[in-house]
Amino acid sequence: MRLRLGMVGGGPGAFIGGVHRMAAALDGDFDLVAGAFSSNPARSEETGRSLGLDPSRVYGSFEEMARGEHALPEPARIQVVSIVTPNHLHHAVAKAFLECGIHVVCDKPLTTTIEDAEELCHLAAERALVFALTHNYTGYPMVKEARARVRAGSLGSLRKVVVEYSQGWLRTLLEAEGQKQAEWRGDPDRAGVSSALADIGSHAHNLVRYVTGLEVTRLFADLGTVVVGRAMEDDATVLLELEGGVRAVLMASQISTGERNHLRLRAYGSDRALDWCQEDPDRLRLVGPDGGEEIVFRGDPSLSMEAQSATRLPAGHPEGFIEAFANIYRGVAQAVRNSVATAAVGPHAGVGAASPAPGLDFPTVRDGAFGVHFIHRAVESAARGTWIDMTYEPPGKESP
Ligand SMILES: NC(=O)c1ccc[n+]([C@@H]2O[C@H](COP(=O)([O-])OP(=O)(O)OC[C@H]3O[C@@H](n4cnc5c(N)ncnc54)[C@H](O)[C@@H]3O)[C@@H](O)[C@H]2O)c1
The missing domain is CATH 3.40.50.720 (NAD(P)-binding Rossmann-like Domain)
Known part of the structure; x- marks a missing residue:
């Protein structure tokens, strides 16, 4: 049907x-x-x-x-x-x-x-x-593989996560030139309380939650407006503490000259680390304690069921944004x-x-509520210059 x-x-x-x-x-x-x-x-x-x-x-x-x-x-x-x-x-x-x-x-x-x-x-x-x-x-097969590996404990105990979403398209005051997408993103009446953090930091926040399965327990945010004349923040750095005391850093920037859609997540465990970047989405890099690397590719039959069933093409035929x-x-x-x-x-x-x-x-929708809560608490933390408690449970039932 x-x-x-x-x-x-x-x-x-x-x-x-x-x-x-x-x-x-x-x-x-x-x-x-x-x-x-x-x-x-x-x-x-x-x-x-x-x-x-x-x-x-x-x-x-x-x-x-x-x-x-x-x-x-x-x-x-x-x-x-x-x-x-x-x-x-x-x-x-x-x-x-x-x-x-x-x-x-x-x-x-x-x-x-x-x-x-x-x-x-x-x-x-x-x-x-x-x-x-x-x-x-979250629809990329190798993001699903990263999640499956964290869940299976193959990194050991998780210690630190670094996530960044860097773009450079707002390094000038594009909204003043009437560019459609820039115009409303720089207007608090249409974007909301935040610009860069809401626009792309929300993806980074969700990616951390998805791959680690952990919620943010507290945060400290620095939000800055780099381009003169802009009404809202265009660059954000947020220190996060995740459940279990895992430390994390989230960067969301739209003034990072030369960057296109550099969304990258690195997770460091006691035994191994993993590294995924959406500009090269078919690869997941795993690193051992001595720095030895293993690269796993989308389409490999040894991958998790989650990654395999999110895959349409044989290995080596690239999949990307639309498929995810x-x-x-x-x-x-x-x-x-x-x-x-x-x-x-x-x-x-x-x-x-x-x-x-x-x-x-x-x-x-509950993931969405977690995201909106994150954006608002980060704005509050930046305004107050303090760590903020993130205890939160949206209404409705648990996500799958
Ligand atoms: N998931 C992603 O990767 C991703 C990427 C870009 C944008 N987004 C999100 O998607 C949304 C749209 O972003 P965009 O970049 O496509 O913006 P856009 O400005 O390119 O498009 C917005 C569209 O909404 C229409 N619109 C405005 N008011 C309307 C109304 N009252 N009724 C019907 N249509 C109306 C506009 O005419 C325009 O066609 C935003 O919330 C943005 O955060 C998500």
């Missing part, structure tokens, strides 16, 4: 909406049948036309779309909506569709306030709807089908499924 998908955002010139459409299409699980692609109805229409959608399913606003889809007979109505607007709209859009019984895939950060994030956790749990958050880096994103959509398709099949019985609680098939796990 192919699932009927709608989209909010992703109009002309948008970045991530097109990636979601490619990812959703990759495995033939979804048909895009409806959308409100822009705040400008004419531009929404233009996108709908270019995608070949039925004009009656292309809406001038997300409110109109939620009402219009809800009014359709159930076999025609969308089952899942993808939210790919700037941050400040995620909450209102997600709420409107959850209230109509529609499953949600939302881009990060989940919301701009903790209260809004928690409301979405409650709503998804109450309605037993699937809610995925596209921290897409598509792994999230594949997990969502499985979870939605399970929820349809088990109707009232399914313990979805806003998460993907009680036990997703190996490799088909995906970040959830």
Whole structure:
């Protein structure tokens, strides 16, 4: 059964909406049948036309779309909506569709306030709807392999984690030139309380949680605005303490000249270390105590089930961003089908499924709430110049 998908955002010139459409299409699980692609109805229409959608399913606003889809007979109505607007709209859009019984895939950060994030956790749990958050880096096979190896104890006891997400595209005041993506990221009304940390630091935070299985227990943040005239931070360094006293450093920077999308995670255990970088995503580097290296590659039959089932092509044929994103959509398709099949019985609680098939796990609304909490506490720590306690439990049920 192919699932009927709608989209909010992703109009002309948008970045991530097109990636979601490619990812959703990759495995033939979804048909895009409806959308409100822009705040400008004419531009929404233009996108709908270019995608070949039925004009009656292309809406001038997300409110109109939620009402219009809800009014359709159930076999025609969308089952899942993808939210790919700037941050400040995620909450209102997600709420409107959850209230109509529609499953949600939302881009990060989940919301701009903790209260809004928690409301979405409650709503998804109450309605037993699937809610995925596209921290897409968890979809890479070698990130799943890194997690499997940490879980199996192959590093020994974990001691230190270093995660960095460095970009250089905001090393000048690009927002003053009207660049679409820079404009809203530098505007507190649309980005939220943070810019660089919310935009890419949230991915780094989620990656640490995913690979180590540990939550942050306290943090100390330094947030800086390097480019003169910018309204928000463009460079962040955060010291973290993880459960069990594991030490960690998180760097998120958009003024690191020459860097493109340098997301790199290193984890140091008592016996071994691991090193993964998303600009070379098919390799996972393992290092022994004497510095001896072992490189494991995506596609190797000795890898974990999680890594293997998140892999589409034989080793040596590169996979990348779209495939990792598509792994999230594949997990969502499985979870939605399970929820349809088990109707009232399914313990979805806003998460993907009680036990997703190996490799088909995906970040959830609760992961999103952890992320929003992290962003707000880091902003608070930077303002106060102190360590901040991070004890937190979002509403809803445990993630898988
Ligand atoms: N997961 C990732 O790797 C990743 C990468 C980039 C962006 N993002 C996230 O995706 C979201 C969008 O980012 P982007 O870079 O694609 O932004 P963008 O500016 O390129 O696109 C945003 C789109 O939303 C549309 N929009 C704005 N208001 C709207 C409304 N009221 N109704 C319908 N559509 C509306 C805009 O017209 C535009 O088409 C952000 O939350 C961002 O943090 C995630």
